[in-house]
Amino acid sequence: MDRHGRTYAAEAGIRMRDTPQPLYQLLVLSSLLSARIRASVAVAAARELFAAGMRAPRSMASATWQQRVDALGEGGYRRYDERTATQLGTAAELLKGEYRGDLRRMREASDGDRAALREALQDMPGIGPAGSAIFLREVQGVWEEFAPFLDDKALQGAGRLGLPDDTAKLARLVGTEEIAGFAAGLVRAALDQHVVDDVREASG
Incomplete structure (x- = not known):
């Protein structure tokens, strides 16, 4: 814990709270981390996306595909940048439509059922079993009903x-x-x- 117990969210500059923006940023980070790419690159790419203003579903969706690609590239996330840029835009639109941009609504809909939450997360483009596991690992400090979760x-x-x-x-x-x-x-x-x-x- 002393030497290696920093969350990936903290590394990406996300101050985890039960509010829409950090929860969405964790979803983005979980998507990036779930690819076959070094965690340090995924974290760097997330920081670049957030620095470019893509910190919420609305700003992610309103950014152009090229802006998303460019931010991912700045973070060194080049192997999957084009596909990921598309998925981030589609997921942001879906989150806006299904949950009004607020992952707490997904939490409420799951009603404390971890399997239901993972299934809902995996409805988001770019989030598969690995991405949903990463999200749960990192969010369990603020969504305590899903703790302990160790995949x-x-x-x-x-x-x-x-x-x-x-x-x-x-x-x-x-x-x-x-x-x-x-x-x-x-x-x-x-x-x-x-x-x-x-x-x-x-x-x-």
């Missing part, structure tokens, strides 16, 4: 660190406010052997 990637990281590969046991190691950062740290351990080595060295 297969987080549990894989726990195993590499010699921690239990059981969600309930892992959740008891941290509080609800820390679970999102803990999950992010576990994912980093799954993705990067250097994180595992660093934690073992620090704890040894």
Whole structure:
């Protein structure tokens, strides 16, 4: 937690709160992170989109496709930039139409049912099983009814660190406010052997 427990949302400059704008920004970040691309590139691309003013469904939808492509490119997100630019625009329009641009309405519709929320998230273009898992990992600090949520990637990281590969046991190691950062740290351990080595060295 001390060395690698920063959420990906925080890395992208998102101050997580239960308000429409940061929740939408997390959805965008989740879409970018779910592609087969380095997490650091996805985070950089999200920051560029937000810096270019695309921080809400309305501004994302009103931006041109080329503006979205350009922002993604500035963040180094070039392999999937054209497809992703299209998906971001389509998802923003859908979110505006279905939920009036507010993901809290999706939360209310799911009524605390994690599977229902994941299904609704996956109706958004660019959000598949991986993207919905990322969103839940990061949002659980503010949408506490869905906590604890540790997906297969987080549990894989726990195993590499010699921690239990059981969600309930892992959740008891941290509080609800820390679970999102803990999950992010576990994912980093799954993705990067250097994180595992660093934690073992620090704890040894």
